[in-house]
Amino acid sequence: MTVQKDPEGTEIRHLAGSSVFEDQNLLEIGCGEGRLTWRVAPLSGRLTGIDPQADALRVAAAECPAELRETVKFVRASALDLPFPHETFDIAILSWSF
């Protein structure tokens, strides 16, 4: 089953137009297998992707592009209990999560 999602890049264009991501510390909530992560991370300083699904995070970690390995990390977590200190992130993206 082959599906292609947003080949036009409409989502990242709108996202990039909504905020300034450069040099920002991002939290992506509901990163899944990293589809959006790979598009947002190059725009930002650092990105932490969280998801409660361990299988999805394994795929994301395995498929992380080499040029993003220094700036992207993945954590298994739920938005209901974020394992981060107060005032850690500049921007949080609720990514297809509600």
Add this chain to the structure above:
Amino acid sequence: MVHALKEIHRTLVPEGILIDLRPMAASWAVELTSGTFQWEVGRLTDDPQAPVYDQAANKTFQEAARRGWFVRESKASFSFFYYWDTPEEMEEYIREEWSDFIQQDEALYAATQFAWANTSGVDRRLRVRVKMHLARWRKR
């Protein structure tokens, strides 16, 4: 989910940004494309609960605003496309991945097959136009 927004508020720096990005139930259009042309074959049928989930999410954000955690700075919508090379692939994907929020519509699948069979063009593809919601909220 109000608690989730409280957690996000806690981990954001002062004046930090929360971006709400999600698909909205909107009887998404199934379109056939070929070259620069596209036309609507039909529309998917939302599960009756899908708009309820959207409204619940909206109310959660309204509650967060009422509590003084965030203020909305912008709101927009745009189209996000899923593409498939054949009607069979599209139908299989919808049955397997979207059954929680899309009702299966055999008449639409048949209409898609008919339209596909009566369209030429080596670059023809099928797509679903998903309505996306994008809002930016600032921490107060």
